[in-house]
Amino acid sequence: MSFFATVKVALTALRVNKLRSLLTMLGIIIGVAAVIAMVAVGAGAQARVEDQIRSLGSNLIIILSGNFTGGGVRMGSGTQLTISEDDAYALAGEIPAIQAAAPTLRSNGQVVFGNSNWSTQIFGITPDYLEARQWEVVAGQPLDQSQVDSAAKVVLLGQTVARALFGEADPVGETVRVRRVPHTVIGLLERKGQSMMGQDQDDVVLIPISTARKRVLGGTNVKTRNVQNITVRVRDGADIAATEQEMRELLRQRHKLQSSQEDDFFIRNLSEVLAAQEASSRILALLLAAVASVSLVVGGIGIMNIMLVSVTERTREIGLRLAVGARGRDILTQFLVEAVTLALIGGLVGIVLGAIASYAVGHFAGWRTEMSAGAVLLAFGFSGAIGVFFGFYPARTAARLNPIDALRHE
Amino acid sequence: MPMPKRQQIAPAPEPLISVRDLVKVYPLGESEVHALAGVSVDVAEGEFIAVMGPSGSGKSTFMNLIGCLDTATSGSYRFAGVDVANLPRDALAHIRNRQIGFVFQQFNLLPRTSALENVELPLFYAGMPAALRHARAREKLAQVGLAARARHSPAQLSGGQQQRVAIARALVNNPKLILADEPTGALDSVTSLEVMALLQELNRGGITIIVVTHEQDIASFASRLLTFRDGKLTRDTPNAARDAAALAVAQRPPASVAAP
Numbered sequence: 001m002s003f004f005a006t007v008k009v010a011l012t013a014l015r016v017n018k019l020r021s022l023l024t025m026l027g028i029i030i031g032v033a034a035v036i037a038m039v040a041v042g043a044g045a046q047a048r049v050e051d052q053i054r055s056l057g058s059n060l061i062i063i064l065s066g067n068f069t070g071g072g073v074r075m076g077s078g079t080q081l082t083i084s085e086d087d088a089y090a091l092a093g094e095i096p097a098i099q100a101a102a103p104t105l106r107s108n109g110q111v112v113f114g115n116s117n118w119s120t121q122i123f124g125i126t127p128d129y130l131e132a133r134q135w136e137v138v139a140g141q142p143l144d145q146s147q148v149d150s151a152a153k154v155v156l157l158g159q160t161v162a163r164a165l166f167g168e169a170d171p172v173g174e175t176v177r178v179r180r181v182p183h184t185v186i187g188l189l190e191r192k193g194q195s196m197m198g199q200d201q202d203d204v205v206l207i208p209i210s211t212a213r214k215r216v217l218g219g220t221n222v223k224t225r226n227v228q229n230i231t232v233r234v235r236d237g238a239d240i241a242a243t244e245q246e247m248r249e250l251l252r253q254r255h256k257l258q259s260s261q262e263d264d265f266f267i268r269n270l271s272e273v274l275a276a277q278e279a280s281s282r283i284l285a286l287l288l289a290a291v292a293s294v295s296l297v298v299g300g301i302g303i304m305n306i307m308l309v310s311v312t313e314r315t316r317e318i319g320l321r322l323a324v325g326a327r328g329r330d331i332l333t334q335f336l337v338e339a340v341t342l343a344l345i346g347g348l349v350g351i352v353l354g355a356i357a358s359y360a361v362g363h364f365a366g367w368r369t370e371m372s373a374g375a376v377l378l379a380f381g382f383s384g385a386i387g388v389f390f391g392f393y394p395a396r397t398a399a400r401l402n403p404i405d406a407l408r409h410e
Numbered sequence: 411m412p413m414p415k416r417q418q419i420a421p422a423p424e425p426l427i428s429v430r431d432l433v434k435v436y437p438l439g440e441s442e443v444h445a446l447a448g449v450s451v452d453v454a455e456g457e458f459i460a461v462m463g464p465s466g467s468g469k470s471t472f473m474n475l476i477g478c479l480d481t482a483t484s485g486s487y488r489f490a491g492v493d494v495a496n497l498p499r500d501a502l503a504h505i506r507n508r509q510i511g512f513v514f515q516q517f518n519l520l521p522r523t524s525a526l527e528n529v530e531l532p533l534f535y536a537g538m539p540a541a542l543r544h545a546r547a548r549e550k551l552a553q554v555g556l557a558a559r560a561r562h563s564p565a566q567l568s569g570g571q572q573q574r575v576a577i578a579r580a581l582v583n584n585p586k587l588i589l590a591d592e593p594t595g596a597l598d599s600v601t602s603l604e605v606m607a608l609l610q611e612l613n614r615g616g617i618t619i620i621v622v623t624h625e626q627d628i629a630s631f632a633s634r635l636l637t638f639r640d641g642k643l644t645r646d647t648p649n650a651a652r653d654a655a656a657l658a659v660a661q662r663p664p665a666s667v668a669a670p
């Protein structure tokens with residue numbers, strides 16, 4: 001007997017018991033829909049984390065100034081600035097995988113406008129910094145190189161600072177005093193939100209690094225070209241770990257470190273934090289999928305239950321089929337195909353319902369959801385596998401019936 | 411117009427059915443039931459046999475073994491020259507499919523399935539392509555006089571018609587043997603006669619027929635009677651004065667029962 005013909009027999013049997021077939025499928029439908037929706041919610045959460053990461057710069061590497069060791073006493077990181085602007089230019093110039101290397105001087109201080117004042121972070125930067133952080137201005141102009149070269153007294157305001165000093169008013173063109181030095185506001189930075197450590201990334205003012213060094217920060221750093229850190233952006237698709245290694249070698253060479261000496265700088269990247277975040281959201285997604293899978297298994301048991309009832313009910317039919325020449329495996333195939341068909345149709349309906357559910361969750365609860373083709377295929381394949389797994393026992397029971405007993409069955 | 415009395419066919423060198431010392435024992439709790447306690451019989455091709463006996467006599471067990479639906483505990487059974495006593499399940503299924511047609515008391519048609527599809531069922535398991543299946547099934551339905559009812563489901567057919575569909579199904583693989591287990595048990599007397607007439611007609615066409623019955627008048631249409639008692643074949647008598655069911659049907663009009 002051909003496989004196609006067997007499928008036809010199975011479909012006919014399912015059509016004969018429409019309501020029962022539908023109810024049996026319901027378990028699988030709910031299970032698959034739950035899996036699809038839960039995976040979509042999980043994937044949505046994961047994607048949101050990834051987006052957050054991307055906003056921070058997933059291919060950002062930060063080089064921190066190292067510690068100063070004097071007389072056997074190791075001072076804390078940044079106590080002595082060991083990296084310089086020139087290190088940054090060298091990195092950008094010599095390592096092709098680096099898109100931008102931005103030296104940054106950082107300090108804190110008071111920013112005053114009229115009778116408002118605000119304590120914030122002051123970053124001395126070059127235009128590369130905006131590129132490295134992928135930070136746009138939403139009003140006014142970004143910093144340009146000529147302003148760095150001329151140590152112009154211009155400032156870009158973070159959103160938090162602008163709100164604190166200007167409220168809703170437009171700050172561009174106004175003059176604010178940064179550590180008592182008057183600066184013209186040339187631009188307002190786009191909102192970055194919180195960093196993953198919970199810091200407000202918008203509570204900052206950016207001024208040219210030259211201005212910061214010569215006019216604003218003062219102190220010991222004026223005469224050197226040293227900086228606290230260098231923000232490096234690696235080109236998309238480049239190998240971060242390899243680039244990090246190249247950077248380390250270049251800096252060691254520039255700092256003339258012997259192979260026995262420790263690095264006098266630190267290289268940090270965000271990928272570890274991101275990896276942890278991603279891992280936790282992946283676990284969440286897995287957990288959701290696991291819970292939903294339980295309902296799939298319950299649906300499978302429903303199929304087994306109904307198939308067993310069906311085998312009992314149709315014992316005489318099985319007996320007749322055996323009497324007219326059906327072999328055990330014909331009967332096995334017939335009932336297995338019935339179970340798998342139930343499961344697969346249930347799976348298809350479940351996928352549609354799951355898609356609707358995840359759309360509804362996204363639309364009404366405002367959660368981000370993402371349906372993936374992989375999850376859909378997996379759910380479909382899984383429901384087929386459930387049909388085979390839970391259909392096998394009833395089908396084998398049918399195939400092993402003795403024709404005489406089956407024919408006499410009342 | 412009396413039917414010519416049928417000549418007893420001389421035993422062929424190899425009978426269609428050759429049974430020797432057939433024993434079937436069923437375990438029943440601690441003890442055993444000897445459903446069949448050593449039966450030996452030959453059936454030649456073209457015979458029309460009635461198997462009789464009270465319930466528990468072993469006639470059903472005998473039929474199951476003859477029909478390759480079950481295997482004997484001991485003894486030998488040769489069907490059409492093949493020793494089938496120890497064949498595996500699938501091989502028996504093949505023999506049932508190709509060489510034996512079954513007719514049951516309760517018709518055993520698939521519900522909600524057309525007469526045509528019911529008749530096709532054995533061909534289906536024989537692996538015949540759909541077009542050939544349809545053609546053959548239509549031919550057999552025509553042979554039992556139901557060509558016009560091919561699309562009807564069993565529920566839309568009378569008992570007699572259902573049994574004729576079942577006979578068409580038994581015929582569809584052109585079997586050597588038709589086994590009918592109480593084929594008239596669920597039918598009224600008139601329809602019973604019609605069914606027996608049909609079986610006699612098929613028998614004239616060369617098919618060997620074995621009918622299990624407990625009704626003497628049904629048995630009278632057979633050419634040979636086998637009587638079972640306590641698991642043994644107790645009587646084996648030719649029925650020379652065989653009745654023609656078709657004649658009985660023709661003579662039926664005034665009376666409801668036509669048999670003697």
